[in-house]
Amino acid sequence: MARRALIMVEGGSNMLRYVQAARHLGLHPITLAADPIRYEYLPTENNEAIRVDTNSLDALIHECSRLSAAYDIAGITSATELTYATVGKLCRHFDLPGPNPTSIERCCDKFVQRQLLAEAGIPIPAYRLASDATEVERCAAEIGLPVVLKPAVGIGSIGVRLCRNAGELAEHTNYLLGGEHIWRSSPRILVEEFAQGPHYWAEIMGDEILLIGTSDFGPPPYFVYHQWSFPAPLSDAEHQRISDVSLSCLRALGLGWGPTNIEFRWTNRGPVVIEVNPRLGGAPGPEIVQAACGVDLFTEHIKLVIGDELNLCRSHPQTGAARFLVADRDGILDWIDGVSRAAAIPGVVEVKLNVEPKTPIIRKGDYRDWIGYIIAVSANRALTETILQRAVNLISWSITSIPARGEHEQICASPRTNAG
Structure with missing residues (x-):
């Protein structure tokens, strides 16, 4: 009898958890990637990986067909939205459960997503699309400063910035169009009203x-x-208002199969949709969910992919929180201390570092600035916050700044400055 395999197309911040969940379900995970070497967890997990052009649907179909001679392919999925539409096409080709590729493509284009949400009457920020500096300036004038500039297609807040005045608007426009930002397609900039208010997210x-x-x-x-x-x-x-708007987003965008993550700002209009992502939220969102209520989103997503019955019942409802460790300057991370002591505090679920000592720190203004994170859970919000702050206070690090003229300045930043 052929071994059941789960095909994973490319990686992402959540890929390791998908691999581990697949193994727990008795599946053999196989990663198809354009450059498997870039995924450091593959060798340590002894995960089978195959080099293939993941931008080519034909190449992926050929590789999956070849693998089907040796394995029973139970399902195909991905941990990143960049290849999720292609995954939907693969699933349709092989008659497997999967997302609607057209819906995913529309959702991943933030301008098209905005259009569909607006047509459905869903509250969103005012927006315009620009392709050059003149259009950016005109769009910002029509909306009124401050505005948010972001690539129409992108992930992880890469290239996203709040522009509060004309100088910041010109500076970030030059950054996006001047060759520093890497575009996956022709440059298209979304100019948006800055929706001000508390930020919320729904995991679906x-x-x-x-x-x-x-x-x-x-x-x-x-x-x-x-x-x-x-x-x-x-x-x-x-x-209830956020729940109602969330379900309206699914209908407007043709989603409703698999995971969706929706971000909101609560403004004087109520919940305003900032972004709809046709995937699980990035780490450590799913980890907080599992620690706080016992639902393993990676396992449940894979069960959906292979056609098994889901179990989304909460086994132990608690409150959970994650604090991110963020460097306050560029340089070389000399050392980081206190991780084991922080992890030993009752209620701390995980302390994870994204970088090791002697790693260069170059801040980008997005998720890549995280040195790591701490997750804590307890019976109530106040206690969780107390546990989290205790853990944060135990962690410190040193960054050697490298000034332009060659002088090295050793700076030991306090944990409260860096993380709290």
């Missing part, structure tokens, strides 16, 4: 809203997360 599987959390950001003009918390402190009426 199929058409079931699993939870609504809240987020805090670091200082502007960038949108680098400082903390995620679950559940969000909402009244029943506020929770």
